[in-house]
Every structure is written in C-alpha cells, then in structure tokens.
Amino acid sequence: MQAPDTPLTHQRRKDARPAELTAAALALFVERGFAATRLEDVAARAGVSKGTLYLYFGSKEELFKAVIREGIVPVIEIGEALLETYRDDPEHLLREIIFGWWKMIGSTPLGGIPKLMIAEAANFPEIAQFHYDEVIVRIRRLLATALELGQAKGVFRQVDVVAQVQIILSPLLMLAIWGHSFACCDRAGIDPQRYLEATLDLILNGLRKPRGNGENGDAP
Amino acid sequence: MQAPDTPLTHQRRKDARPAELTAAALALFVERGFAATRLEDVAARAGVSKGTLYLYFGSKEELFKAVIREGIVPVIEIGEALLETYRDDPEHLLREIIFGWWKMIGSTPLGGIPKLMIAEAANFPEIAQFHYDEVIVRIRRLLATALELGQAKGVFRQVDVVAQVQIILSPLLMLAIWGHSFACCDRAGIDPQRYLEATLDLILNGLRKPRGNGENGDAP
DNA sequence: AGTTAATAACTGACCAGTCAGTTATTAACT
DNA sequence: AGTTAATAACTGACTGGTCAGTTATTAACT
Structure with a gap:
C-alpha cells in the first residue's frame, strides 16, 4: 500500500527547491497579492513545509525579491x-x-x-x-x-x-x-x-x- | 490653550462620514492594496475612530464594495x-x-x-x-x-x-x-x-x- | 431624561517566523 | 557487506504580534 521509492515527504532536493519555491510564490503572489498570500500555501504548492521555505529564504520579502530578480x-x-x-x-x-x-x-x-x-x-x-x-x-x-x-x-x-x-x-x-x-x-x-x-x-x-x-x- | 468651538473629537456628522470614509479608504486601498490596508488607518485618515467606521460599514469588504460602487x-x-x-x-x-x-x-x-x-x-x-x-x-x-x-x-x-x-x-x-x-x-x-x-x-x-x-x- | 453619534478598550483569529525533533544521506570503521 | 556515527534536509507544532471586528462607555444634541 506504499511506494517506497517516491515518499511524498522528506525528499531531499536542495538544488531544486529554490526554483520550485519561487515558481509557487510567483503564482500565488500574482493571483492574491503579496500581503494576502500565506507562506504556508506557497510551501504547500511547492510540495514542502513552511520550515523548509525558511531554509532557503530569510523572510517573505526576501522570497518576493527573489521572484522578481530571477523573473524577467x-x-x-x-x-x-x-x-x-x-x-x-x-x-x-x-x-x-x-x-x-x-x-x-x-x-x-x-x-x-x-x-x-x-x-x-x-x-x-x-x-x-x-x-x-x-x-x-x-x-x-x-x-x-x-x-x-x-x-x-x-x-x-x-x-x-x-x-x-x-x-x-x-x-x-x-x-x-x-x-x-x-x-x-x-x-x-x-x-x-x-x-x-x-x-x-x-x-x-x-x-x-x-x-x-x-x-x-x-x-x- | 483650546478652541472649544472645534473639538477634534466626538463631532457628530452622520451625513458626511460615509463619503469621508470611502474617500480615505480609496486612497489607502489604492496605495497599499486591500489586505495591507488597516482599517484603523482608514478611520484615522477620515478623522474618526475605528468603531465609528463600523457604524457605517458592516465589514472591510463592505467598505471596499462601497468604494467601487460610488466611484466611477x-x-x-x-x-x-x-x-x-x-x-x-x-x-x-x-x-x-x-x-x-x-x-x-x-x-x-x-x-x-x-x-x-x-x-x-x-x-x-x-x-x-x-x-x-x-x-x-x-x-x-x-x-x-x-x-x-x-x-x-x-x-x-x-x-x-x-x-x-x-x-x-x-x-x-x-x-x-x-x-x-x-x-x-x-x-x-x-x-x-x-x-x-x-x-x-x-x-x-x-x-x-x-x-x-x-x-x-x-x-x- | 432620552436618544444617538462617537470613542477606546477589548477579544480572538490568523499568520510570519522559530525551533526541537525526525528522516534521509553520507562517511567511517569494522 | 554490514553496522554505526555524523551531518544535512526537512517537518510541524508553537509563539508573539497584528488587526478585523465587538462592546462598554462617554459626549453631544433634542
């Protein structure tokens, strides 16, 4: 009843996380605006916990900066x-x-x-x-x-x-x-x-x- | 040291309040966005307390609706x-x-x-x-x-x-x-x-x- | 005195940010 | 190869501050 090769959680993918997080953040920031977006939702959309988000970005505003910097x-x-x-x-x-x-x-x-x-x-x-x-x-x-x-x-x-x-x-x-x-x-x-x-x-x-x-x- | 004819507070101006509140709300909603705007700031800008705002508008969203309805x-x-x-x-x-x-x-x-x-x-x-x-x-x-x-x-x-x-x-x-x-x-x-x-x-x-x-x- | 506009202190839900603990991965040593 | 120690990625419950909305009280007007 379980696929051991693809656990949904605790996957370790340091390299891919930042881009996945900024992609999720972009989508939600655009849809809802910065203030109305919850970081928990961003993390969930990136398939990760809120704590993990903070391993890669120091704050909500830092995440926003990253979204804009790497964007266009x-x-x-x-x-x-x-x-x-x-x-x-x-x-x-x-x-x-x-x-x-x-x-x-x-x-x-x-x-x-x-x-x-x-x-x-x-x-x-x-x-x-x-x-x-x-x-x-x-x-x-x-x-x-x-x-x-x-x-x-x-x-x-x-x-x-x-x-x-x-x-x-x-x-x-x-x-x-x-x-x-x-x-x-x-x-x-x-x-x-x-x-x-x-x-x-x-x-x-x-x-x-x-x-x-x-x-x-x-x-x- | 005080002008008793123009008390800064407790003025009773039922008729003028709604328009003053929507004007204040429009300015702040536009500048900061809906979610990032505090109703206390809207009230202050209209020269009124937050409680007063709720005498005229049932909720933050109602205030927003009013702003848009009476706007353009x-x-x-x-x-x-x-x-x-x-x-x-x-x-x-x-x-x-x-x-x-x-x-x-x-x-x-x-x-x-x-x-x-x-x-x-x-x-x-x-x-x-x-x-x-x-x-x-x-x-x-x-x-x-x-x-x-x-x-x-x-x-x-x-x-x-x-x-x-x-x-x-x-x-x-x-x-x-x-x-x-x-x-x-x-x-x-x-x-x-x-x-x-x-x-x-x-x-x-x-x-x-x-x-x-x-x-x-x-x-x- | 009674009524109503206005206030300011209060409450509770929500959420950014934290951290103690868990799990995967790697390295070291048999 | 198997066992174990060490590390690094990840998690989710928790905290503290903020703010929408409420209410007890005060002030103004009739």
Missing part, C-alpha cells in the same frame, strides 16, 4: 538580441518584439509580473526600482531604438519617441494584466493573437509615413 | 453624454473622450481605481464583475460607437473594432496605473498632457483612411 531579467537579453537580427527591417523588428514578448513573457507565468509589480510597487520601493531599472527601462530602450531605426530609414514618421514607446507598450502590458484580473468576468475574452495582430495594425498604420507606399488599408 | 459609475454617464454632443465629428469625439477621461477620472483620486480593481479582481470576483459590467463594458461601448461612427462617416478605416477599443483604452489605463505605481521610480516622468496628445496622434493616424485628407504628419 534573463528574457530581456533575448529581446535585445532581436535588434541585431532585424536591424534592416524596422516593421519586422517591431513585429518580432511584440510577438516574441508574448511568447516568452506574456503567455508564460512571467506574464503575471506586471500585475504583481504594479500592485506592490508602492509597498516595496526598492524592488520596484530594481524592476524599473532592469526591465522597464531596457524594454523601453529596445522599442525606442526600433522606432528611431524606422525613422532613420524613412519608414516611420517623426513622432514623440519617448511618449510613443510607453504608448506602444501599454496594450501589451494590459493584455498580460487582463489575463490575471478581469479575464474571468470577460467570458469569451478576445484571442491574444487577434489582439496582438490588431495592435500591430494600429501601431504600424499610426507610425508609417502618410504616403510612403502603395499597399495599405486591409479589412479584417 | 456616476462619471460614466457624463462620458456617454459626449456621444450626442459630438456625433457629427468622430475625431473630435475621440479627443473629448480621452481628455475628458483624464480630467474627470485619470487625474482625480478615481484614477487609482484601475490599479486597485486589477490587483483585487481575483480576490473579489463579485466586485470585479460589478466594475466590469458597470464601468469597463460601458466605456468600451462608448469608444466602439465612436469608432463605428467614424467608419460610417468614412473618416476611419475598417478595423477590428472589438480589439481596437481595448487597445485604445490601454494607454489611458496605463497612464493612471503608472501614477500609482512606478511614478516614484520614474523621476521626471512624462507630462500627462504630452502623453495623451501623443496617444491621440498615434490613434488618429492609425485609424484614418490612408489617403482621405491632405493635412497629415505633424512633427513634434
């Missing part, structure tokens, strides 16, 4: 690499950034981080500053470069790049946020692919020079 | 009235909706509600549903009407209206959310007027028919 930062580098690959085609670059973001961040558990960080930024200014410096600023810089590239190539109009970068990011962030907030209310919510396609449609038509090329205006 | 809903009606006023000029209508939203909601304490509702939607599905039905759906409908009006008039291209409505709302919501989250990190954050102007710029250029009119492409 590694993925950003991949995004920045796109710049080199598509340097000669700004419209294609923009498309790759947007759909790449969805594939690597938005549609993964990391997609909860925007909601989490927005909710907790005022309570944890240090962590917010880190996320701002290491994620937000870098994504903005990447997008700004894409826009400036397009302007230099004469594909895009002259626009307020600083403002447009933030504006263009908004629909992406809101898509991710939505999935972790009102998605349940929004029965038959819109398909992400369709939403992103429409986003790209608005952005490209909004940025392109008014008379540049012939093909334009596609009906849905 | 009344302002929505004003927005919907714009439709009649600017029915014949869709671009102008869009501009009025966007800047009206900023003036009546985004730049006021109500501007915190998007952050608050996003953070708490999963914890309070009922309240989320109410806000979704009474605020989100109605704002979307207003914007959708504006777009369809523009298409009918031949000013706007044929676009995926359902998607575009959500996309267009995103930069507005993010502007409000930003002010209550990362604004502190973002020293010298962008001016809201400039941001909204750029938003309208992208949207109108993105929606307009490619060859419709002569004047286009303004440099910042």
